[in-house]
Amino acid sequence: MYLAIREMRFAKTRYSLIATIMVLVAFLVLFVTGLARGLAYDNAASIANMKATHFMMGKDADHRFTRSEVGTHELEQAQSIVGEQNAQPLGVRMTTVTVEGKSSKLDVTLLAVKPEGWLTPSAAEGSSLAEAGAGSVLVDSKLKESGVRIGTVLVDQGSGTKWKVGGFASRESFSHSPALFISEQDWQQLQRASGAGDGETSYSAVAVKADKQQAERLAAEMPTTEMVKKSEAVSAIPGYKEEQGSLLMMIVFLFVISAFVLAVFFYVITIQKSSQFGILKAIGTRTAYLAFSVALQVLLLCAGSLAIGVLLVQGLAAVLPSGMPFLLPGSTLTLTSGAFIAMSLAGSLLSVWKVSRIDALDAIGRAGA
Amino acid sequence: MRQRIELRDITRVFEDGGTQRTVLDKLNLSVAEGELVAVMGPSGSGKSTFLSIAGALLEPTSGDVLLDGKSITGKSQQELSDMRLHKLGFIFQSANLIPYLKVEEQLLFVAKQGGLDKSQARERAKGLLEKLGLAHRRSAYPDKLSGGERQRVAIARALMNDPAVLLADEPTASLDASRGMDVVRMIAGEAKEQGKAAVMVTHDERVLPLCDRVLYLEEGRLVQR
Numbered sequence: 001m002y003l004a005i006r007e008m009r010f011a012k013t014r015y016s017l018i019a020t021i022m023v024l025v026a027f028l029v030l031f032v033t034g035l036a037r038g039l040a041y042d043n044a045a046s047i048a049n050m051k052a053t054h055f056m057m058g059k060d061a062d063h064r065f066t067r068s069e070v071g072t073h074e075l076e077q078a079q080s081i082v083g084e085q086n087a088q089p090l091g092v093r094m095t096t097v098t099v100e101g102k103s104s105k106l107d108v109t110l111l112a113v114k115p116e117g118w119l120t121p122s123a124a125e126g127s128s129l130a131e132a133g134a135g136s137v138l139v140d141s142k143l144k145e146s147g148v149r150i151g152t153v154l155v156d157q158g159s160g161t162k163w164k165v166g167g168f169a170s171r172e173s174f175s176h177s178p179a180l181f182i183s184e185q186d187w188q189q190l191q192r193a194s195g196a197g198d199g200e201t202s203y204s205a206v207a208v209k210a211d212k213q214q215a216e217r218l219a220a221e222m223p224t225t226e227m228v229k230k231s232e233a234v235s236a237i238p239g240y241k242e243e244q245g246s247l248l249m250m251i252v253f254l255f256v257i258s259a260f261v262l263a264v265f266f267y268v269i270t271i272q273k274s275s276q277f278g279i280l281k282a283i284g285t286r287t288a289y290l291a292f293s294v295a296l297q298v299l300l301l302c303a304g305s306l307a308i309g310v311l312l313v314q315g316l317a318a319v320l321p322s323g324m325p326f327l328l329p330g331s332t333l334t335l336t337s338g339a340f341i342a343m344s345l346a347g348s349l350l351s352v353w354k355v356s357r358i359d360a361l362d363a364i365g366r367a368g369a
Numbered sequence: 370m371r372q373r374i375e376l377r378d379i380t381r382v383f384e385d386g387g388t389q390r391t392v393l394d395k396l397n398l399s400v401a402e403g404e405l406v407a408v409m410g411p412s413g414s415g416k417s418t419f420l421s422i423a424g425a426l427l428e429p430t431s432g433d434v435l436l437d438g439k440s441i442t443g444k445s446q447q448e449l450s451d452m453r454l455h456k457l458g459f460i461f462q463s464a465n466l467i468p469y470l471k472v473e474e475q476l477l478f479v480a481k482q483g484g485l486d487k488s489q490a491r492e493r494a495k496g497l498l499e500k501l502g503l504a505h506r507r508s509a510y511p512d513k514l515s516g517g518e519r520q521r522v523a524i525a526r527a528l529m530n531d532p533a534v535l536l537a538d539e540p541t542a543s544l545d546a547s548r549g550m551d552v553v554r555m556i557a558g559e560a561k562e563q564g565k566a567a568v569m570v571t572h573d574e575r576v577l578p579l580c581d582r583v584l585y586l587e588e589g590r591l592v593q594r
Contacts, residue, residue, distance in 0.1 A: 002478055002481060003467070003469075003470075003478070006469050006470055006474065007469040009469070010468070010469030010470075010510065011469065276467060276468070279459075279461060279465050279467070280467070281450070282424070282426060282453065282459055282461075283453060283454065283459050283479060283526070283527075284450050284451065284452075284453035284454025284455070284457075284479075284482060284483075284530075285450070285454075285482055286447060286450050286482075287446075287450075289482075360426050360453075361421055361426050361427060363426075363459070363461055363465070364417050364420055364421050364424070364426065364461070364538055
């Protein structure tokens with residue numbers, strides 16, 4: 001402690017330069033992490049927001065809502081196992097709508113839910129899906145930017161079905177497209193209008209709240225369907241895995257780079273100081289003390305830089321435009337910071353090893369230190 | 370008179386490209402309290418090896434080193450480290466101070482390592498610096514000191530933990546004649562006054578009159594001329 005702090009006090013320029021680099025790296029790590037989280041949330045918000053534990057999908061759907069089809073028969077069967085309340089139908093369809101009277105098109109995802117069920121989000125503005133009644137929809141507030149208001153009529157391009165916007169929900173999206181919640185009845189109508197199926201209603205999935213045993217029982221008793229965990233369903237959303245994969249790679253590289261920068265910097269400094277360490281050892285300073293001193297410097301630099309980095313990121317997050325999804329909850333922040341410190345300490349190992357190898361004999365018969 | 374350091378039959382053999390080279394051959398030396406011994410010898414005669422063994426930095430091939438009557442053979446690295454801290458005071462050639470510690474901190478650091486109480490350490494550092502004429506430089510960094518001042522700080526640091534033996538490795542190498550004399554006079558004075566044994570390896574013949582004994586390293590042994 002004594003040496004570590006005094007050395008940093010003495011060589012301010014040297015250590016503030018490295019601290020600057022560390023601040024930038026820490027900032028970048030946190031920023032990219034926040035962006036990745038934000039994008040993940042923006043991509044899959046609607047599914048992530050749902051209180052379901054599992055989604056029951058068709059066997060050959062590959063975990064994808066858009067490919068899956070389950071019928072009322074499966075819904076009823078599921079309800080009989082986990083209870084009527086704990087299994088609710090969910091319809092997902094990506095489509096294009098136009099605002100009535102205008103020519104501009106909007107890509108949206110239709111999410112069909114029971115209006116009074118637990119899959120339906122509450123309205124941030126206007127009336128909820130249950131209040132508004134048939135023919136009304138609850139839409140993501142992002143659509144406001146495209147000129148959609150409460151009362152606006154949206155026309156489905158494929159079927160010509162019309163819905164009236166009853167209210168807005170905040171942060172509801174699927175595969176980066178704004179979500180449009182419609183009621184179960186409207187979904188059935190839509191299916192009839194688009195002429196799909198043979199009159200029997202089908203859904204994309206059944207959202208289930210089930211404990212482990214119930215989930216296993218469902219899987220065993222309903223061989224035509226597959227129980228998909230919520231996290232699996234989220235990562236199967238088109239584009240989700242690819243997006244997160246590239247961002248994760250960037251984050252990992254940033255971590256590795258920061259560990260390397262620190263490792264090389266401290267290694268060079270340690271080599272420069274090896275005769276100094278020799279003298280310290282010769283006059284009776286223990287190796288463990290010196291090694292600890294080096295590790296402590298790394299830790300101090302890293303923690304300080306991280307603190308500044310966190311402040312910078314928080315500041316930036318406050319001024320980011322809403323179109324740039326950014327999300328850095330406390331848990332992610334803690335995890336990322338922990339990983340950052342761990343990587344830096346890993347970077348200091350090389351120097352610690354070097355210090356332990358320096359011989360006190362270096363001090364004798366040497367002119368300079 | 371108490372013998373503070375004794376080297377008994379020290380032999381050190383180096384492997385050198387398959388041949389064995391005996392650098393020290395049954396070397397004997399004992400230095401009593403208050404005595405300053407100068408060790409001379411051409412380069413390559415084994416002065417550094419001798420000092421390293423006396424300073425518990427290097428193990429002899431055979432023989433024993435006794436500090437205040439206690440043997441240092443067969444000790445672990447850590448015990449040797451503690452021995453150097455408490456029993457030995459080193460003064461190296463030049464710039465052997467830690468560049469980022471102020472003069473006073475150089476002394477306090479050694480005291481801290483030695484487990485000395487803080488206020489006691491302050492007291493002792495103050496006393497030593499005053500005695501060596503460095504009181505006004507106590508909060509200067511080493512790079513602001515003259516060569517002579519630096520060596521005086523090194524002496525103060527070596528004395529800080531009240532060692533049995535002072536070991537000096539060419540302490541005048543980077544000093545001019547009169548400053549060199551001052552430094553050696555100080556080492557001799559401290560040794561006498563505080564009852565320490567002092568061993569100085571040197572090339573500098575001008576300082577020899579200040580030493581109690583002058584020994585020459587020849588063929589691995591110390592001889593008096």
